[in-house]
Amino acid sequence: MSTPSNQEAFHLMAKPCGPTCNLRCRYCYYIEKTALFDPSAPGKMSAAVLEMYIRKYLEAHPGPEVIFAWQGGEPTLCGLDFFRNVVQLQQRWSNGKIVSNSLQTNGTLLDDEQCAFFAEHQFLVGISLDGPPRLHDGNRKTRAGSNTSRAVLRGLKLLQKHQVEFNVLACVSAQNQAHPREVYNFLRDNGVRFIQFIPVVERPPDPRARAAGFSLSFPPAGDDAGDAQVTPWAVQPEAYGAFLVEVFEEWRRADIGAIFVMNFEWAFAAAHGMPSGVCQFSRRCGLALVVEHNGDIFACDHYVYPPYRVGNILTDELPELLASPPVKIFGAQKELHLPTTCLECFVLRYCWGDCPKHRFVLLEGEPHPMSYLCRAYKRFFGHVQLAAKTIFPARHLNIP
Numbered sequence: 001m002s003t004p005s006n007q008e009a010f011h012l013m014a015k016p017c018g019p020t021c022n023l024r025c026r027y028c029y030y031i032e033k034t035a036l037f038d039p040s041a042p043g044k045m046s047a048a049v050l051e052m053y054i055r056k057y058l059e060a061h062p063g064p065e066v067i068f069a070w071q072g073g074e075p076t077l078c079g080l081d082f083f084r085n086v087v088q089l090q091q092r093w094s095n096g097k098i099v100s101n102s103l104q105t106n107g108t109l110l111d112d113e114q115c116a117f118f119a120e121h122q123f124l125v126g127i128s129l130d131g132p133p134r135l136h137d138g139n140r141k142t143r144a145g146s147n148t149s150r151a152v153l154r155g156l157k158l159l160q161k162h163q164v165e166f167n168v169l170a171c172v173s174a175q176n177q178a179h180p181r182e183v184y185n186f187l188r189d190n191g192v193r194f195i196q197f198i199p200v201v202e203r204p205p206d207p208r209a210r211a212a213g214f215s216l217s218f219p220p221a222g223d224d225a226g227d228a229q230v231t232p233w234a235v236q237p238e239a240y241g242a243f244l245v246e247v248f249e250e251w252r253r254a255d256i257g258a259i260f261v262m263n264f265e266w267a268f269a270a271a272h273g274m275p276s277g278v279c280q281f282s283r284r285c286g287l288a289l290v291v292e293h294n295g296d297i298f299a300c301d302h303y304v305y306p307p308y309r310v311g312n313i314l315t316d317e318l319p320e321l322l323a324s325p326p327v328k329i330f331g332a333q334k335e336l337h338l339p340t341t342c343l344e345c346f347v348l349r350y351c352w353g354d355c356p357k358h359r360f361v362l363l364e365g366e367p368h369p370m371s372y373l374c375r376a377y378k379r380f381f382g383h384v385q386l387a388a389k390t391i392f393p394a395r396h397l398n399i400p
Contacts, residue, residue, distance in 0.1 A: 007062040007319055010287040013069040013301060014053060016045040016082065018293040021074040023106050023148060026139040027173055027200045027233045030073060033304055035213050037294060044078055045293040047085070053291055053313050054089045058097055060318035065098040071301075076109045080117060087121050102126060104169065106140070107155030108148055115162035125166040127156055129192075131183035135176040139233060153190070160191055167194035167262075174200075174232060177239040180246040188259055196262040197247070199240050201358050201372055202231045219303055219357040220369060228361050230372065237372060241379030248384060267381055270350040271388035280355035286331015287322070297321060299330045302357040337368040347381040 019033040020043045037043075045053075058066055068090070070083075083103075090099045103118070104126040118125055130136040133149035140148045159166045168187055176183055187195055203217035216231070235243075244263060251261055266281055279288045279300075290301045295313040298304045308330070311321045321327060334356050341363060342353045353359065354371035362369050371377070 007060065007322070008287060009061070009063050010289065010318075010322055011067065011069070012053075012057050012297070012318070013071055013288070013290045014045070015072060015290060015292050016050070016070055016075050016078045017073045018043055019073045020044075020077055021072055021106070022077065022109065022143065023074070024141055024143050024145075025106075026141070027171065027202060027231075029202055029216055029302070030304075032214050032216065036304070036306070037292075041294065043293065044082070045295075049293070049295045049313060050082075050085065051089050051093075052295070054086070055093045056313060056318050058090070058093045058095065058099070060322075061097070063097075065100065066094075068099065068101045069104070070101065071104040074106055074109065075103055076105050076114065080114055083117065100124070104128070105155070106148070106152065108142075108151035110155035110158050112158060112162070115158045115164050118159075118164045119162045123164065125159055125164050126169050126196075127152065127159065127166055128171070129153075129156065129168050129187065130170050130173070131176050131179065132186040135179060135183065138175040139171070139173055156190065156192075167196060168192045169196050169198055171198045171200050172235050172240055172243055174235060177235050177243055180243040181250050184247045184250055188255065193258070194260050194262070197244065199235045199373060199376070201234050203234075203360065204229060204231060218305055220360045228372070235376075237375040238379070239376075240373060241376035244376070244380040245383045248380075248387075252387070263380075264384065267350060267384045268388040270381075271385060276352075280358075281351050283335050283352050284331045285334045285356065286327050289321075289327075299327060300357075302355065303330075339363065339366045339368040339370045341366060341370055341374075345378070347378055347385075350381040350385075351377045 018037060019030045021028070021031055024031065054068075057068070068086070086101070100122065102124040105128070107127040107129070128140070129152050130140065133147065136149045136152070137147035140152075142148060156166070170183060170187065184195075205214055206217045209216060209218050247261065248264060251259060251264065262278075266276055266278055269275070269277060270281070276282045279285050286299065288300060289310070290298050290304060291313050292298065292304065296309055297311045297313060297316070299308040299310055310324060310326050334353065337359075338353045342348055351371070354373055354377065358371045358373055359369045361372050361374070
């Protein structure tokens, strides 16, 4: 199958073991997705689905380099032989394309053999760590309710021991939002050089979600904003903005060129008129899909619900799915449904209204809901605007 010459670059993340996980993090939005799948069916991607995913993704991707992202749940539960097979299949179907792999893990199951493999095959490993133990352990627990920080730090040290390229994804929630410098300094002092801060934004279940047996609200559909109430563990907008600003000032004081915070890189890129490197701050979305362990393809990782299932890797071709009305409409709504407040905002080109999942706040007189994190991004992007233009020339950005 040939790739259409006008095919846009896209990303198809894989969930090789679906929502299966060895932890029960308080703020996890994915573990409840087990309700979507047959409990009697295997919870791991079959050999047939895996090969079809790798082959079709490589064939359909228009660029010379294809990035495979493996997330979960907890993808290391698939076992090391699964990823050995991944590498073999990628070599079989690459057809001259450059292949790279990233894997997001909670870090608690990492061992020497896995880390040696990741180093040998140049996997980029993202490890989840929310700060020092007293802040991390508040949300990230085992199934039995035990703390996980010790196991995560052991996994981080194994990655360092084997010289695996890694970064840290730190969730910012009600648990750690008031401690930005403590979180940042802890990560830095533990040898972390690449960091991404993720805001935790979840809502209690709306009637649709409760009827389907879910404990969290479905993401808003179009202009269906629902209830603006959030869960007790969600980050507060003002606190998230202050968190990013304080980390920025700490980083600017001591760590420019030594530590790379992706939230800052995205802001600097926008200041220089460069396209966003992340979907939530892109003008449109719809080109970051997810394939589940059973082959089902959904429009977005945050929209893994039946209305957003767009196909299956075993039966559908990716170029046709990407050109299909459901995917096109889903992606276009991000820009078309911007509220007037956003269109007139001085940081519009930095955030483009944020992720549609976070747009559930209705303002009087506005036809479309705005992002729950609006105040956070006005505070943060406004703060870094001048610095991004004057102190950090485009050539210094860590973005291709």
